[in-house]
Structures are given as C-alpha cells and as structure tokens.
Amino acid sequence: MPEIEIHGGMVAFELIGPEDGEVCVVTPGGRFAMTYPGVRPFAEAIAAGGKRVLIWDRPNCGVSDIQLFEQSESHMRATVLAGLIRQLGLGPVIAMGGSGGARDTLMLSILFPELVSKMIVWSIVGGAFSSMSLANVYVMNEIRTVRRGGIDGILKLTGPAGSWSDLVAASPRNEQRLRDLGAEEFERVMWRWFEAYMPKPNEAIPGVQDHKFASIDKPTLIVRGGANDIDHPRRTSFEVHALIPGSRLIDPPWPEDAWERSQELRDAGKGGIFDPWMLAVPTFLDFIDENAS
Known part of the structure; x- marks a missing residue:
C-alpha cells in the first residue's frame, strides 16, 4: 500500500472510490489498522455512494511509523492527518470517525478547520470510567x-x-x-x-477543553451513544452536541446494545466490533449529500 512521509514518519493510506468523488476520511478507533475487520467494508460502502474515501493507518497503528509528540495522541493524529490531506491535495474533506477516531476527527476540526467541510462522529469516549x-x-x-x-x-x-x-x-x-x-x-x-486522559470537569472528552468546541462551525452529525455503553457513554454524546453550535444529534442507526453484542461476537470469532457501522451508511450518505452543490 502507498506510504507518504508526514512529520518525519511514514504513514500508510489507501484511496477507495471514484477519483472525482467528494472526499471522505474514515478514522477508526483504538489502535486498529485500516485492515482491521469492518473498516474497509464500511469505507467501500461509503465509496459506493459516489465518494472518494481515504482510509489510513494512524501513527502507532498498523504499518505506519511510530510517532510520539503533541500533548495527546489525538492531537498528534490530527496533526498528521492534516499533513496527509494537504500532501495528497484532498481538502476540504468530510471527516468521519468512531470511538478514538471520533476524538481524532474532532481534534482535526478544531485545529485545522480549513480542511474540514462536514463532520460525522459516533461512539465518543468521555466521562471518568471510559x-x-x-x-x-x-x-x-x-x-x-x-x-x-x-x-x-x-x-x-x-x-x-x-x-x-x-x-x-x-x-x-x-x-x-x-x-x-x-x-x-x-x-x-x-x-x-x-x-x-485524566477526567476533568471542563473536558467532555479526554484532552480537549470544552471551550474549544465552540470554534467548530461545520455541519456536524453526532450519533448518540448506546444506552448501556460504558466505553462510549450516551451522556458524552449529549455533552458534545451541546458544545458544538448547530450540531445534530441522532439516535444510533444500530441497536442500543450494538457495542456489547459486537464485542461478544468478536470474542466468539463470529464478527467484529466495527460491523454495526454498516447500518449507518445510508444515514451518513444522506447527511453528506445534504445541500451539496
């Protein structure tokens, strides 16, 4: 797969879909690579809607180089992603991410607003336990x-x-x-x-002060956390929605217990934790295409 040097380290990436399609960037969670089950099928489904989709191995993920700088790992990944978008000549993009990828996507929108046209985030981590x-x-x-x-x-x-x-x-x-x-x-x-990562009263998500969300002025879609998802609390999605002016909060397009059930299926060798994302593809494409010129 192609690689490009960003901030002194090699970053692996792949572009999927028509070359003239509107560009979407998909960022998964954890330290999972773009080859992790569920990531590519989701990207391919978005591409089937006529989009050009960038998937990438973030620093400290997959085959990309280890990088350690910035005040948090998400700040670092947002900085590297900004460099990747610029070097590939892709911006502005529709930035999409779940779990840790949601945090990286939010940081991209805060730090590099000129590179983002719309944003979709789901499974947002926040609160003391997560x-x-x-x-x-x-x-x-x-x-x-x-x-x-x-x-x-x-x-x-x-x-x-x-x-x-x-x-x-x-x-x-x-x-x-x-x-x-x-x-x-x-x-x-x-x-x-x-x-x-230390919980603080002025940070709805780890490492990001609440006041910084007010600078986000792009159309933003937030998927509410599942009812019993302790890793991506429902409360956090409401807090982020309240902090981003004009954002839209929707109920999850997957079952309320999708995170718990997907972990069980993964552990049993019968599925992956990102499989439920496929259920959101029609909703996400509708949002992307709203008011498209």
Missing part, C-alpha cells in the same frame, strides 16, 4: 514498563491490538525509531498523554 480505561490501555502499563525495562521492555510489551511489539512486527523500522527516541523521551510523552 477515560480512565483509555489511560490504562494506552499509557499506564507503558510508564511502568519503560521505568523498569527501558526501551527493551517496551519492545517486548504485548497487549491490545496495536501494542508496541505488534507495531515492530508489522514494520521492523519501528524498533529503531523507538531506540532513537529513547526511554527518557518515551516516558515523558507517556506522562503527557496520561494527563490528557
């Missing part, structure tokens, strides 16, 4: 490990999809990138990202 869960998954074990074992310890660290050992296995050059970074700088970044 934010602290992210800290546990992405930075707390890293801090313990690098303090005890340095970069050698990080290179052996296993865990959720997208762990550092997985990233080195997917792209061997990532080992040298980690060694060049060094244990001291790695730990410094992890502490900074840990701070972003």
Whole structure:
C-alpha cells in the first residue's frame, strides 16, 4: 500500500472510490489498522455512494511509523492527518470517525478547520470510567514498563491490538525509531498523554477543553451513544452536541446494545466490533449529500 512521509514518519493510506468523488476520511478507533475487520467494508460502502474515501493507518497503528509528540495522541493524529490531506491535495474533506477516531476527527476540526467541510462522529469516549480505561490501555502499563525495562521492555510489551511489539512486527523500522527516541523521551510523552486522559470537569472528552468546541462551525452529525455503553457513554454524546453550535444529534442507526453484542461476537470469532457501522451508511450518505452543490 502507498506510504507518504508526514512529520518525519511514514504513514500508510489507501484511496477507495471514484477519483472525482467528494472526499471522505474514515478514522477508526483504538489502535486498529485500516485492515482491521469492518473498516474497509464500511469505507467501500461509503465509496459506493459516489465518494472518494481515504482510509489510513494512524501513527502507532498498523504499518505506519511510530510517532510520539503533541500533548495527546489525538492531537498528534490530527496533526498528521492534516499533513496527509494537504500532501495528497484532498481538502476540504468530510471527516468521519468512531470511538478514538471520533476524538481524532474532532481534534482535526478544531485545529485545522480549513480542511474540514462536514463532520460525522459516533461512539465518543468521555466521562471518568471510559477515560480512565483509555489511560490504562494506552499509557499506564507503558510508564511502568519503560521505568523498569527501558526501551527493551517496551519492545517486548504485548497487549491490545496495536501494542508496541505488534507495531515492530508489522514494520521492523519501528524498533529503531523507538531506540532513537529513547526511554527518557518515551516516558515523558507517556506522562503527557496520561494527563490528557485524566477526567476533568471542563473536558467532555479526554484532552480537549470544552471551550474549544465552540470554534467548530461545520455541519456536524453526532450519533448518540448506546444506552448501556460504558466505553462510549450516551451522556458524552449529549455533552458534545451541546458544545458544538448547530450540531445534530441522532439516535444510533444500530441497536442500543450494538457495542456489547459486537464485542461478544468478536470474542466468539463470529464478527467484529466495527460491523454495526454498516447500518449507518445510508444515514451518513444522506447527511453528506445534504445541500451539496
């Protein structure tokens, strides 16, 4: 797959759909690659609606290079995505993202508004439990490990999809990138990202002050969180809706318990956690095509 250098690291990407189609960027959650089950079928379904769809391996995902900078991982990914959009000559784009991808998409709209024409976000993480869960998954074990074992310890660290050992296995050059970074700088970044995940009364989503949402002036569609989804709380979707002027909040196009059931199916080897996204394709395409020139 093609790669391009952004901010000193290689970023893998793919463009799907007609070359003259309106450009959409799809960003998944977690540290999952664009090859993770459910991502490409969703992108292909959007492309079938006449759109040109960009999927990409964010830094620290898939075969893209490891990168560690900025005040949070989502700030970093938004910065890299902005560079990718500019170098490919694609902007402004319809930015779409779920879970961690929703956070990255919101950051893109806040930091680089000139690159976004519309925005669609769903499965937004926020609140004490889900934010602290992210800290546990992405930075707390890293801090313990690098303090005890340095970069050698990080290179052996296993865990959720997208762990550092997985990233080195997917792209061997990532080992040298980690060694060049060094244990001291790695730990410094992890502490900074840990701070972003700490729940704060003025942050509906981790690492983003509430007042910054007021700058978003693009048409925005927000999918409400599921009724019992503790990882993407319903309350957070209402808060983000209240903070973005003129945004539209809709009930989920999938069942209220889709997140819980999709995890069960994934664990049983019968499906993937992003499979429910396909149910949203008609709704998302309708929103994209509204008031299209």
